[in-house]
Amino acid sequence: QITLKESGPTLVKPTQTLTLTCTFSGFSLGTSGVGVGWIRQPPGKSLEWLALIYWDDEIRYNPSLKSRLTITKDTSNNQVVLTMTNMDPVDTATYYCAHSSKFDYWGQGALVTVSS
Amino acid sequence: QSALTQPRSVSGSPGQSVAISCTGTSSNVGGYNYVTWYQQHPGKAPQLIIYDVNRRPSGVSDRFSGSKSGNTASLTISGLQAEDEADYYCCSYAGSESFYLFGTGTKVTVL
Numbered sequence: 001q002i003t004l005k006e007s008g009p010t011l012v013k014p015t016q017t018l019t020l021t022c023t024f025s026g027f028s029l030g031t032s033g034v035g036v037g038w039i040r041q042p043p044g045k046s047l048e049w050l051a052l053i054y055w056d057d058e059i060r061y062n063p064s065l066k067s068r069l070t071i072t073k074d075t076s077n078n079q080v081v082l083t084m085t086n087m088d089p090v091d092t093a094t095y096y097c098a099h100s101s102k103f104d105y106w107g108q109g110a111l112v113t114v115s116s
Numbered sequence: 117q118s119a120l121t122q123p124r125s126v127s128g129s130p131g132q133s134v135a136i137s138c139t140g141t142s143s144n145v146g147g148y149n150y151v152t153w154y155q156q157h158p159g160k161a162p163q164l165i166i167y168d169v170n171r172r173p174s175g176v177s178d179r180f181s182g183s184k185s186g187n188t189a190s191l192t193i194s195g196l197q198a199e200d201e202a203d204y205y206c207c208s209y210a211g212s213e214s215f216y217l218f219g220t221g222t223k224v225t226v227l
Contacts, residue, residue, distance in 0.1 A: 047154075
C-alpha cells in the first residue's frame, strides 16, 4: 500500500524559505522508474506542478519557479524534501507530494500560509 | 506555458452523461499521449481517474472514460451519480522544458 504524507510549517513570513518533507511508504525511490513530485494548489484555485525527482537523481522543475526551488531525496529514510526560497503571500497554498509521473497516489496535503 | 483550458463548470442530471474538455496546444496535449485526469472532492487530495489519455487505474469506475482529438482531450462521465459531484483537473506532459501542465479545473454539478 502506497502512502505519502507532507510535513512542514503551516506559517512562513514573506522572504523566508519554505522547507517541506514528503515521507512515504509502500515504494522505494531506489527502484528503477520511480519518482516523487510536488504540486500545489492555492485556495480556491487550480493545481500547479512544482518539481519531480526520479530514482536516478534526474530532477525537473517548473520553469517559472525553477530559480526558487530545490528538490532532494533521502532514499534510506523514504523522504523527499522541497525547498522554496523567497516566499510571498501569493505562494499561500496546499502543497502536495505525489507518487510517480502519473501522480497516482497523493499525500493529504499541507496548507502553508505566507503572512507577516 | 499557460494552463490548459477547461470549462469552469458542467452539470447534468443523475444518469446522464457529461463531457469535460481540456484544450492545449501541439506542445502539450496534442504532442503527447500523456494526459491524466484527476477528481477532487472538497477538502480532499486529487485522485487519479484517467492516465495516458484513456487508461483507467484499477478500481476506477468504467463510467469514466478519456479521449483526445488534436489539441483537446476530453473526460466523459457516463451514468452521472451524486458522488461524481467534484472538481476535475486535466494534466498533460509538455515536453522536457515545461514538463507538466494542469488544466484550469471544472466543477461538475449533479442536478
